[in-house]
Amino acid sequence: MxxxxxxxxxxxxxxxxxxxxxxxxxxxxxxxxxxxxxxxxxxxxxxxxxxxxxxxxxxxxxxxxxxxxxxxxxxxxxxxxxxxxxxxxxGKPSEIENYGTCCVIGGGVGIASTPLIAKELKDAGNHVIGIIGARSADLLILEDEMKEICDELYITTDDGSKGVHGFAADVLKKLLEERKIDRVWIIGPAIMMKVTSGATVPYGVKTYVSLNPIMVDGTGMCGSCRVTVGGETKFACVDGPEFDAHQVDFNEMMQRQRIYTTQEKESLERFAE
Ligand code: FES
Missing domain, CATH: 2.40.30.10 (Translation factors)
Incomplete structure (x- = not known):
């Protein structure tokens, strides 16, 4: 091999x-x-x-x-x-520019994407606010790294074992009430991205999410990663993976993510035998 x-x-x-x-x-x-x-x-x-x-x-x-x-x-x-x-x-790189104040939000293993985005935004001259959240403190990753990159870092846990007891959306809502935020990035489970990006709608703040549909070739050929954005079919692998959150059909994406659940379970069981 x-x-x-x-x-x-x-x-x-x-x-x-x-x-x-x-x-x-x-x-x-x-x-x-x-x-x-x-x-x-x-x-x-x-x-x-x-x-x-x-x-x-x-x-x-x-x-x-x-x-x-x-x-x-x-x-x-x-x-x-x-x-x-x-x-x-x-995939296309994040649209990094000097926007002013940017918020980079990661949920669960989605926190993995946040340091590079936060660092490029910081290098471009932005004031960068990080929000990282997990179900509990022991599942929180990259805290020290994000603390070092971001100007401010907020932590949330669903069970209150660390930081704010609640969700990233709660912290984001509070920040939006208090000050002007120019751009928001959210990376995490689909349902978390859907709910969290809803917070920026009333403020008209451009918000990016990084979509993670099923992918096969990653080059725009197979169509397995198709998502609907602004009523149009897009391929997350070549048109994304980042899209305008307010245009994404999250419900359709979540439905498509579940298509192979049975086969994936069978495959995992065979591997574990
Ligand atoms: Fe095949 Fe995107 S993974 S088109």
Whole structure:
């Protein structure tokens, strides 16, 4: 087997959440905030999209949660192991400019995407407010890193075990009441992005979400990642993954995400046997 991409560092960040630094010089050289890569563990493997969370030299960081067969298999690898394919960077980069005050919000494993976006916004001269949220304190990731990048950082947990007891949307609503926010980025589970982006509608604040539909080729050929944005069909892999949150048909996307639930469960059970 021709394995080319070495995992340089593998760390378990939280229950079912892993951080891998993968040597992929071509990807690292061109990667920008908001982009992703597609990995295939071996020749017979499924292709899965993973957000580029950070870049250091020739290595890129991905952070993933084990949710199915491929991510479970990925989690069995460690430093020194290799992956057969890493394709990227894919997707359009985040629209980074000097807007003024920007809020970057991550929920759960979606926090993985926030440091690169926050850093590019900061470098462009913005005042950057971070909000990171998780179900509980032990599932919160990248707190120190975000604290370092952002001008202000708010933490929320659903169970109140750390920071604000509640959701990122609660903190965002309060901030919007108190001051002018110019742009908002939200990355997390679909339902969280739907609810949180609803907070900016009354204020007319442009809000981006990073969509994570099922992807196969990642190059606009297969159509599996299609989403409806502003009444038009878009492919998240080439037209996104970031879109104007207020235009996204979240209900349709969530419905499509569930299409293969039965097959994914069967595949995971076979892998675990
Ligand atoms: Fe195939 Fe986007 S993943 S078109």
């Amino acid at each position: 021709n394995r080319l991409y070495t995992i340089e560092l593998a760390t378990k960040l939280a229950d079912r959440v892993y951080e891998y630094w993968i040597r992929a010089p071509q990807v690292a050289q061109h990667a920008r905030a908001g982009q992703f890569l597609i990995v295939r563990l071996h020749e017979a493997g499924e292709r899965i999209p993973l957000t580029i969370s950070a870049v250091r030299g020739d290595t890129v960081r991905v952070i993933f949660m084990t949710v199915g067969k491929t991510t479970e298999e990925l989690a069995t690898l460690g430093a020194g192991d290799s992956i057969s394919d890493v394709v990227g960077p894919l």
